[in-house]
Amino acid sequence: MKSAAHDFPSRARAGLQNPDLVRAMARARTGFIDKRRAAVDALPEYPQLRRIAREIKEHTLQHLDYYLERFEARVREHGGHVHWASTPAEAQAIVLDVCRAAGAKRITKGKSMVGEEIALNEALEAAGFEPIETDLGEYIIQLANEPPSHIIAPAIHKTRDQIADLFHARHAQYGLHERRTEPTALVGEARTVLREKFQTADVGITGANFLVAETGSSVIVTNEGNGDLTNTLPRVHVVTAGIEKVVPTLEDMSTILRVLARNATGQEASAYTTLSSGPRRAGDLDGPGEYHVVLLDNGRSQMLGNEFHEMLRCIRCGACMNHCPVYHAVGGHAYGWVYVGPMGSVLTPLMVGLDEARDLPNACTLNGRCREVCPMEIPLSDMIRKLREREFDERLTPPRTRLGLRAWAFAARRPALYRFVTSLAMRVLGLLGRRRGRLRRLPLAGGWTGTRDLPAPAGETFMAAWAKRRVEKR
Amino acid sequence: MPNRVRQSPDDATARPRVGLLVTCLVDLFRPAVGFAAVRLLEDAGCVVDVPAVQTCCGQPAYNGGDSGNARAIAKRTIEAFEPFDYVVAPSGSCAGMLREHYPRLFPTGAGWHGRAQALAERTHELVSFLADVLGVREVAARFEADATYHDSCSGLREMGVRGQPRRLLASVGGLTVAEMRDSDACCGFGGTFCVKYPEISTRLVDEKCAKILATGAGVLLGGDLGCLMNIAGRLARESHPVRVFHVAEVLAGTAGRGIGERGR
Amino acid sequence: MSIARERILASVRRSLRRAGPLPESVREVLDRRLDAPAPNLKPALDDDPVSHFVHKADAVHARISRVSTLAEVSGVVLRHIEEHGLGESIVAAPGLEGVQWSNRLAVERRAARGSDQISVTGAFAGIAETGSVMLLSGPESPTTLNFLPEDHVVVLRESRIVPHLEDAWAMLREERGSMPRTVNLICGPSKTGDVELVILEGAHGPRRLHVIVVRE
Numbered sequence: 001m002k003s004a005a006h007d008f009p010s011r012a013r014a015g016l017q018n019p020d021l022v023r024a025m026a027r028a029r030t031g032f033i034d035k036r037r038a039a040v041d042a043l044p045e046y047p048q049l050r051r052i053a054r055e056i057k058e059h060t061l062q063h064l065d066y067y068l069e070r071f072e073a074r075v076r077e078h079g080g081h082v083h084w085a086s087t088p089a090e091a092q093a094i095v096l097d098v099c100r101a102a103g104a105k106r107i108t109k110g111k112s113m114v115g116e117e118i119a120l121n122e123a124l125e126a127a128g129f130e131p132i133e134t135d136l137g138e139y140i141i142q143l144a145n146e147p148p149s150h151i152i153a154p155a156i157h158k159t160r161d162q163i164a165d166l167f168h169a170r171h172a173q174y175g176l177h178e179r180r181t182e183p184t185a186l187v188g189e190a191r192t193v194l195r196e197k198f199q200t201a202d203v204g205i206t207g208a209n210f211l212v213a214e215t216g217s218s219v220i221v222t223n224e225g226n227g228d229l230t231n232t233l234p235r236v237h238v239v240t241a242g243i244e245k246v247v248p249t250l251e252d253m254s255t256i257l258r259v260l261a262r263n264a265t266g267q268e269a270s271a272y273t274t275l276s277s278g279p280r281r282a283g284d285l286d287g288p289g290e291y292h293v294v295l296l297d298n299g300r301s302q303m304l305g306n307e308f309h310e311m312l313r314c315i316r317c318g319a320c321m322n323h324c325p326v327y328h329a330v331g332g333h334a335y336g337w338v339y340v341g342p343m344g345s346v347l348t349p350l351m352v353g354l355d356e357a358r359d360l361p362n363a364c365t366l367n368g369r370c371r372e373v374c375p376m377e378i379p380l381s382d383m384i385r386k387l388r389e390r391e392f393d394e395r396l397t398p399p400r401t402r403l404g405l406r407a408w409a410f411a412a413r414r415p416a417l418y419r420f421v422t423s424l425a426m427r428v429l430g431l432l433g434r435r436r437g438r439l440r441r442l443p444l445a446g447g448w449t450g451t452r453d454l455p456a457p458a459g460e461t462f463m464a465a466w467a468k469r470r471v472e473k474r
Numbered sequence: 475m476p477n478r479v480r481q482s483p484d485d486a487t488a489r490p491r492v493g494l495l496v497t498c499l500v501d502l503f504r505p506a507v508g509f510a511a512v513r514l515l516e517d518a519g520c521v522v523d524v525p526a527v528q529t530c531c532g533q534p535a536y537n538g539g540d541s542g543n544a545r546a547i548a549k550r551t552i553e554a555f556e557p558f559d560y561v562v563a564p565s566g567s568c569a570g571m572l573r574e575h576y577p578r579l580f581p582t583g584a585g586w587h588g589r590a591q592a593l594a595e596r597t598h599e600l601v602s603f604l605a606d607v608l609g610v611r612e613v614a615a616r617f618e619a620d621a622t623y624h625d626s627c628s629g630l631r632e633m634g635v636r637g638q639p640r641r642l643l644a645s646v647g648g649l650t651v652a653e654m655r656d657s658d659a660c661c662g663f664g665g666t667f668c669v670k671y672p673e674i675s676t677r678l679v680d681e682k683c684a685k686i687l688a689t690g691a692g693v694l695l696g697g698d699l700g701c702l703m704n705i706a707g708r709l710a711r712e713s714h715p716v717r718v719f720h721v722a723e724v725l726a727g728t729a730g731r732g733i734g735e736r737g738r
Numbered sequence: 739m740s741i742a743r744e745r746i747l748a749s750v751r752r753s754l755r756r757a758g759p760l761p762e763s764v765r766e767v768l769d770r771r772l773d774a775p776a777p778n779l780k781p782a783l784d785d786d787p788v789s790h791f792v793h794k795a796d797a798v799h800a801r802i803s804r805v806s807t808l809a810e811v812s813g814v815v816l817r818h819i820e821e822h823g824l825g826e827s828i829v830a831a832p833g834l835e836g837v838q839w840s841n842r843l844a845v846e847r848r849a850a851r852g853s854d855q856i857s858v859t860g861a862f863a864g865i866a867e868t869g870s871v872m873l874l875s876g877p878e879s880p881t882t883l884n885f886l887p888e889d890h891v892v893v894l895r896e897s898r899i900v901p902h903l904e905d906a907w908a909m910l911r912e913e914r915g916s917m918p919r920t921v922n923l924i925c926g927p928s929k930t931g932d933v934e935l936v937i938l939e940g941a942h943g944p945r946r947l948h949v950i951v952v953r954e
């Protein structure tokens with residue numbers, strides 16, 4: 001997917017003004033937050049599990065080369081193939097080769113953020129294949145030709161009416177002519193249409209929530225069952241996964257599963273947790289004849305060594321965005337790329353470039369709620385601040401902001417000057433606002449006074465008044 | 475003021491010496507909060523001084539990515555406050571800057587890191603300092619109002635301020651505090667965020683205002699002037715007659731003119 | 739071996755400030771961690787495993803029937819079919835043994851087809867903590883039976899219900915030695931929240947999950 005992150009300001013504005021989005025986000029806010037809270041509170045061991053989950057990820061990252069090689073060896077033992085891709089382009093090429101070699105036409109896909117990261121659908125279509133997203137949310141946005149707006153609920157921004165319109169327009173070809181708006185009817189309609197696709201697909205592509213080094217298994221966690229039909233029915237199963245997805249053992253995976261489901265959807269366990277290890281075995285009556293895992297780096301191995309390495313603990317649960325006030329206000333599309341919300345504000349600049357995505361780390365109040373809920377205790381606010389530092393150091397900060405900061409800092413480092421300038425300014429502002437107690441308009445402060453009054457200062461600063469009090473006391 | 479809890483005997487040498495970090499917003503916009511803080515601290519038995527070389531804790535530079543200037547400002551602040559037993563700020567955000575972030579500005583092992591760390595350990599937000607360190611359980615103030623309380627993000631998440639202001643407010647005569655929904659959700663201030671992304675900031679503060687109004691409270695209290703000015707400014711622009719005060723003013727019994735109200 | 743592989747591993751090692759692979763001594767420690775996996779913290783259960791399983795499975799809307807012997811399975815399946823108006827032809831996992839099927843039922847033993855209405859399979863284990871069943875792929879238990887039919891009936895013996903997922907892994911290692919192609923952990927029927935976050939059952943997988951817990 002091509003980044004539109006540079007467009008954040010105008011996309012954010014569009015989101016703010018979209019009444020459907022406002023309603024959808026209001027729904028998401030209460031739905032996700034309350035369910036997660038209840039699920040977490042119901043598990044007394046949650047704090048310890050969270051700490052252990054974090055330690056498992058940290059341990060794995062510190063020995064990432066070892067665990068990747070172990071994973072690879074196990075997959076080979078099962079008769080599967082492991083491919084390595086440094087860049088999205090390499091990953092695309094690998095998948096295309098596998099599909100061509102299989103003589104594929106129709107390709108079903110389970111939800112995969114890495115698939116989005118490497119823009120797999122575009123590549124498959126361009127090469128003449130017919131990729132079909134089968135997760136209902138992904139299917140909806142594929143029909144709408146839109147990117148996901150949430151990492152676990154990709155069509156969260158769509159209303160039932162919009163979905164009804166889409167289905168009405170696109171399902172006539174299957175003989176479904178009635179426009180239906182009830183969610184049950186919509187789900188049923190998608191089920192009917194996709195059933196046929198599942199059964200006629202040549203290749204199934206899924207992502208992975210985990211790669212288990214001990215057993216050489218790729219693991220998907222889903223609720224719909226589409227991922228399982230995708231990885232079982234076609235002749236070839238391809239898994240696309242980031243290299244950070246590996247965990248040592250089944251036990252380690254089990255620990256992380258407990259925190260993942262609760263944080264993602266407020267469930268104790270998702271409906272389907274599926275481990276795939278290699279192709280079908282001799283004598284099996286079903287399952288794919290070929291099994292491929294594409295391991296994607298795309299900047300991850302470099303993050304491992306720098307101040308952003310903790311981001312690699314991310315398990316893509318979505319809790320950070322579910323608790324982010326800015327995400328709720330602007331919606332996922334404002335972020336302009338695959339990853340959204342706080343984790344997107346860190347990952348997007350790192351993956352597509354800070355100059356392209358400089359707004360994302362800036363459009364954050366640093367309120368810290370994301371970090372508070374993140375099951376992996378990723379210090380998202382600190383990373384966002386570090387990106388601002390990088391932006392400042394690389395001189396990507398807009399000149400006006402830079403100049404303002406400089407001037408302010410010049411004074412703030414010189415108390416006498418600071419005192420002089422500020423007490424003068426406050427006296428003026430105090431006079432201007434004396435009648436109403438607040439200012440409705442102020443030159444150069446339109447960002448504030450456009451929508452808010454500015455409470456007027458008292459006139460005399462605290463420091464001035466304090467100095468007087470000290471003199472009086474003596 | 476009668477009945478204040480005193481921790482230390484009147485012997486001045488045994489009383490904790492507190493350096494008040496006024497914070498730039500209180501200094502410039504609402505000195506009354508600073509004086510309320512002084513009063514609360516003195517009533518609780520502290521010797522309070524306000525180092526004259528303080529300007530701002532450096533957050534605008536730090537959060538703007540300018541760590542060079544943030545470091546320079548931090549050094550000044552550290553020097554200014556080192557002589558005190560405690561540093562106290564009527565702001566969770568500025569206290570959080572000293573406690574959480576100053577040490578990170580300097581490489582571990584460096585002399586300044588140690589000094590920042592030592593200061594960080596003595597730095598507190600005002601209300602939690604009164605409650606947790608000085609053991610103040612009640613105040614003698616009166617304030618007739620139905621209020622609601624906004625948890626400012628840094629105070630809540632960096633300084634652990636949540637129950638303390640509510641407990642102390644419960645001792646204020648005539649005051650009731652009703653909880654708003656999502657009192658811990660950001661008000662959209664975010665320092666320079668509010669002027670860099672005014673539309674988003676406005677949406678956030680609107681949501682906050684709606685939750686405040688839903689409680690029916692006539693007064694909003696909070697512990698950070700930045701958030702309070704933001705909320706008060708929006709409430710005023712939308713003509714909602716909710717009065718806004720810093721919690722210190724109410725606890726000190728000095729709440730008179732609300733934030734953004736005309737002089738009486 | 740591919741260039742990308744070497745490039746990525748080298749980059750990982752550079753980031754970890756290492757010139758090459760881990761020293762042998764460290765590898766050995768990690769090998770042991772993988773060869774003898776140990777459970778991490780297992781949350782306490784406030785109930786015996788069987789009751790807990792039943793309670794949790796019920797909470798996620800799996801239908802639970804408790805019977806004494808395998809002989810009763812056929813009757814439960816028949817009632818399920820009548821209740822939901824399904825046809826009387828069923829697909830059973832080839833490995834599901836010991837069930838005496840009623841002669842009203844036409845039973846086929848094979849992998850699933852798109853038109854199948856109901857399948858009956860055997861669980862390898864039940865996980866009390868979450869109310870999930872674990873099914874393993876193999877010639878005796880094709881994976882498609884767990885997903886394609888409209889209704890999925892799982893036969894689970896009480897003796898196979900373990901407290902935690904970790905216990906099932908231990909059982910799998912001990913009894914099977916290696917991983918089958920697919921391990922399915924199934925917790926309730928298929929569901930989705932993708933239309934306005936309304937949770938609806940029967941997305942792509944089975945609309946109903948019916949677990950028959952057999953005491954014997």
Ligand code: SF4
Nearest residue numbers: 314315317318320374
């Ligand atoms: S950053 Fe944390 S909260 Fe956000 S998706 Fe990743 S793991 Fe979940």
